[in-house]
Amino acid sequence: MLDEKETLILDVRKAESLHGHLGPFLVIGVKMARLAKKTLNINGNKWLDLQVLAKLPLITPFSCILDGIQATTQCTVGNRRLKIKNSNGAITALFKLKSQDKALKIHVKSRLIEMLRKQLSMGMSNEKLAWTIADMSEDEMFEVKTDKALLENNSMTNVH
Ligand SMILES: [Zn+2]
16 A cells, blocks of 8 residues: 555646646645645545636636646536636635535645745745645645535536
């Protein structure tokens, strides 16, 4: 059995191969997807039932998050299980298991984005920052909501 760290590295490498390069925002997407998988208890073919609504600024590097999510969840633009909306700054993703009425909303802490912005402007390499993000705890990175209200108020079709 691979441990958590080893599967994380595999997921990061898979995302890198889809995305074409390795960077911290790609890894944020990978970790959002992994957290959703863990929290929603997804394994085996339950993946086929997962849908994602991602809201973030649709410019790089923020949009790199989308490829992290696509590579790790197999919810893609092409299979219509990933929906994307532009935002002015906030970065969130709603993960929803259709048949089971389970949902999880992950918000990326703005403090984390500020830290990355600063490090990148100081010339820190994308690769190095990617592994820094890989090593961070989910608590440091995300705020998570799992309440029932998500399902009622934020269905995939009417989220704004
Ligand atoms: Zn990128």
